[in-house]
Amino acid sequence: MTNSKVEERLNQAGYVLPAAPAPQGSYVPVVVAGSVAYCSGVLPMLDGALVAKGRLGVDITVDEARKGAELAALGILANLKAAIGDLDKVARVARLGGFVASSPDFTDQPEVINAASDLMVLAFGEDGRHSRAAVGVAVLPRGVAVELEATFILK
Amino acid sequence: MTNSKVEERLNQAGYVLPAAPAPQGSYVPVVVAGSVAYCSGVLPMLDGALVAKGRLGVDITVDEARKGAELAALGILANLKAAIGDLDKVARVARLGGFVASSPDFTDQPEVINAASDLMVLAFGEDGRHSRAAVGVAVLPRGVAVELEATFILK
Amino acid sequence: MTNSKVEERLNQAGYVLPAAPAPQGSYVPVVVAGSVAYCSGVLPMLDGALVAKGRLGVDITVDEARKGAELAALGILANLKAAIGDLDKVARVARLGGFVASSPDFTDQPEVINAASDLMVLAFGEDGRHSRAAVGVAVLPRGVAVELEATFILK
Numbered sequence: 372m373t374n375s376k377v378e379e380r381l382n383q384a385g386y387v388l389p390a391a392p393a394p395q396g397s398y399v400p401v402v403v404a405g406s407v408a409y410c411s412g413v414l415p416m417l418d419g420a421l422v423a424k425g426r427l428g429v430d431i432t433v434d435e436a437r438k439g440a441e442l443a444a445l446g447i448l449a450n451l452k453a454a455i456g457d458l459d460k461v462a463r464v465a466r467l468g469g470f471v472a473s474s475p476d477f478t479d480q481p482e483v484i485n486a487a488s489d490l491m492v493l494a495f496g497e498d499g500r501h502s503r504a505a506v507g508v509a510v511l512p513r514g515v516a517v518e519l520e521a522t523f524i525l526k
Numbered sequence: 527m528t529n530s531k532v533e534e535r536l537n538q539a540g541y542v543l544p545a546a547p548a549p550q551g552s553y554v555p556v557v558v559a560g561s562v563a564y565c566s567g568v569l570p571m572l573d574g575a576l577v578a579k580g581r582l583g584v585d586i587t588v589d590e591a592r593k594g595a596e597l598a599a600l601g602i603l604a605n606l607k608a609a610i611g612d613l614d615k616v617a618r619v620a621r622l623g624g625f626v627a628s629s630p631d632f633t634d635q636p637e638v639i640n641a642a643s644d645l646m647v648l649a650f651g652e653d654g655r656h657s658r659a660a661v662g663v664a665v666l667p668r669g670v671a672v673e674l675e676a677t678f679i680l681k
Numbered sequence: 682m683t684n685s686k687v688e689e690r691l692n693q694a695g696y697v698l699p700a701a702p703a704p705q706g707s708y709v710p711v712v713v714a715g716s717v718a719y720c721s722g723v724l725p726m727l728d729g730a731l732v733a734k735g736r737l738g739v740d741i742t743v744d745e746a747r748k749g750a751e752l753a754a755l756g757i758l759a760n761l762k763a764a765i766g767d768l769d770k771v772a773r774v775a776r777l778g779g780f781v782a783s784s785p786d787f788t789d790q791p792e793v794i795n796a797a798s799d800l801m802v803l804a805f806g807e808d809g810r811h812s813r814a815a816v817g818v819a820v821l822p823r824g825v826a827v828e829l830e831a832t833f834i835l836k
Contacts, residue, residue: 396636397643398658402620404679405561406715409621412659426630465712466719470661472630475736475782478824481706488707503708504722504830506780507820510662514633520659524714551791552798553813557775559834560716564776567814581785625816627785665817669788675814 377458377494381448384493391453392416392446395512401454406462408455408523412470413446414515415439424514427507428477436471436516437486443519444487448494451523463524464491464501470518473507480505487519532613532649536603539648546608547571547601550667556609561617563610563678567625568601569670570594579669582662583632591626591671592641598674599642603649606678618679619646619656625673628662635660642674687768687804691758694803701763702726702756705822711764716772718765718833722780723756724825725749734824737817738787746781746826747796753829754797758804761833773834774801774811780828783817790815797829 378388392413394400402409415423415438423439425431431439452458469484471477484505491499501521511518533543547568549555557564570578570593578594580586586594607613624639626632639660646654656676666673688698702723704710712719725733725748733749735741741749762768779794781787794815801809811831821828 394658396658396660397640397647398622399655400657402618402655402657404618404620407620409657409677411657412661463712463714465714465717467708468659470659472662473820475820478820478822480820480822485707492707500709500712502710502712502719502721502830503704503706504778504780504828505706505822506722506818506828507782507822508661509664509819510628510630510633510635512633512635512660512662518659518661520657522719549813551813551815552795552802553777554810555812557773557810557812559773559775562775564812564832566812567816623814625814627817663816664819665783665785665788665790667788667790667815667817673814673816675812 375457375459381494386445388449389445391449400450403454406525408451408525410447410451410521412518412520413443414518415442416446417442421513421515423516425516426472426474427516428474431516433479433482436483439517440483440487441490443517444490447519447521460526461495461523462526464495464499465524466522467501467503468520469505470508470511472511472516480507530612530614536649543604544600546604555605558609561680563606563680565602565606565676567673567675568598569668569673570597571601572597576668576670578671580671581627581629582671583629586671588637591638594672595638595642596645598672599645602674602676615681616650616678617681619650619654620679621677622656622658623675624660625663625666627666627671635662685767685769691804698759699755701759710760713764716835718761718835720757720761720831722828722830723753724828725752726756727752731823731825733826735826736782736784737826738784741826743792746793749827750793750797751800753827754800757829757831770836771805771833772836774805774809775834776832777811777813778830779815780818780821782821782826790817
């Protein structure tokens with residue numbers, strides 16, 4: 372079993388990689404093409420169940436959604452590990468796409484997605500500093516508050 | 527005229543590539559950079575007219591939107607063929623982005639976008655298995671229910 | 682100080698690159714990986730302040746939002762220049778992602794994002810012709826009407 376430096380950093384901070392979440396449709400969690408890993412959108416899951424349901428500004432708080440963003444980030448890392456075997460093979464987190472289910476008057480999407488961004492920096496250090504787009508969408512699959520997708524550069 | 531294996535598979539399943547849809551703005555349908563083809567967002571068209579209008583949860587059914595997703599996927603393949611000449615040059619479908627115009631209580635975006643994903647697998651087999659993000663947006667250009675964008679890896 | 686051809690073209694058309702806008706969260710404006718530059722989502726800013734606030738179909742006009750799209754495009758170019766030193770190093774604008782905060786009955790997102798697309802073509806000529814996806818989202822960070830992200834290919 373691989374005990375990578377990336378996972379050690381996560382574990383020391385109290386995070387544990389979950390089982391790689393099953394896709395919510397007809398697609399695969401990760402496509403590796405050359406040195407680029409394209410990671411599918413991931414919803415927040417805890418112990419195999421979807422969590423962080425609701426819409427910001429309506430029925431979920433920023434703190435609850437931030438926890439969901441962290442869980443989605445961990446889900447992406449779990450998928451990536453399953454695909455490439457070892458998170459230490461990551462050279463750089465290239466891009467994070469963050470979708471936040473929001474009522475029209477909620478405009479703090481960055482604060483929600485920051486929780487995912489911070490986790491990437493915790494995991495990968497300077498190599499975890501990424502480009503990002505965060506937007507507020509009407510609704511997300513299964514009614515969750517956050518969906519994350521990511522692109523990684525591999526060594 | 528090219529009669530590629532990819533198109534044969536589509537034709538045998540009853541699908542026909544449409545004429546490459548015209549962009550809905552100041553952009554080009556496909557940019558090829560090295561081995562990566564970036565394909566613009568495509569709306570569902572049939573015989574040159576936009577179809578599958580409406581929002582999920584309001585005035586279009588999942589089945590109607592799934593048909594729209596298939597048509598958008600065919601539009602992407604038509605654009606890609608026009609750009610690279612032959613769909614057999616595709617090495618892998620890297621990523622599909624699916625946007626579904628949704629009311630806040632519609633949460634089955636994956637079921638809609640699955641129709642596009644399944645078409646990619648039908649066309650390209652194992653090489654058609656892709657990463658994906660599907661989200662529910664407030665509204666899409668021209669009032670359609672589905673927009674798809676895609677990234678392909680070329681041989 | 683670099684006086685690139687790209688900036689000359691922009692200046693002659695009356696546009697000035699702003700100071701590179703600060704990220705609205707825990708991320709970096711640009712990640713360069715090999716020949717690809719991934720540029721973070723940028724909001725419209727003028728003289729350091731967010732502008733073009735509102736939602737299309739509610740409280741901002743298409744013309745105002747188009748001006749916001751131009752400012753966001755200039756912000757992306759400012760970020761890219763800060764990252765790579767000289768915009769003449771751009772080989773191609775590969776992809777533009779345009780998010781337009783919209784009420785459910787506003788369907789002219791392409792007209793808004795066209796202003797950003799046209800600016801890219803003005804700056805880079807034929808190399809500025811890009812793939813694009815434009816969608817209408819419920820709300821954007823800080824309440825702005827437009828957010829743009831981009832991917833560039835470098836020489």
